[in-house]
Amino acid sequence: MMHLARTHLLVRVLLVILVGGSIQACRGETPSDDLPVRVAVAVAPTPPIVGPNRLVLDLTDHDGAPLDAAAVHIEGTMTHAGMVPVFDTASHQGGGRWIVPEFDFTMGGEWILIIRVELPDGQEATRRHELNVVGRGGTGGAP
Ligand SMILES: [Cu+2]
Structure with a gap:
């Protein structure tokens, strides 16, 4: 149970990084x-x-x-x-x-x-x- 929760958190952190990165790329100034x-x-x-x-x-x-x-x-x-x-x-x-x-x-x-x-x-x-x-x-x- 504990392990599942931690995996879920890791996925969420990765998602935030990925989404954040693509927003940065779309702003036109890199x-x-x-x-x-x-x-x-x-x-x-x-x-x-x-x-x-x-x-x-x-x-x-x-x-x-x-x-x-x-x-x-x-x-x-x-x-x-x-x-x-x-x-x-x-x-x-x-x-x-x-x-x-x-x-x-x-x-x-x-x-x-x-x-x-x-x-x-x-x-x-x-x-x-x-x-x-x-x-x-x-x-x-x-x-
Ligand atoms: Cu052209």
Whole structure:
């Protein structure tokens, strides 16, 4: 009886870990390092469309204060095979804000922005942001 109860508890703990993990993965920001870097991504228009879109990246530390960075590079990719990734570099606007005036989404669907933040001390933080691009195109230019 005691053994059964303990097994049941273990299953529940495992479930919480599994469910918690998948929620984390769906939030779109998956730190691959322990650096205190947060990236909030805003896109105009919203939702983003096929073609040029404006990206606004607000970098903060874990206390929410604007974060100093040396450079911010962005790679846009999709989950399916055979996709040519899109690369761009953000411009510093002051404080923790960086902007890409025309990030070119070449196709509609689920995109992953891989944001590489180069810190003043040379360390690099990588953050991911998922978004859904509305519209078609990119494969042959057909509307
Ligand atoms: Cu694609």
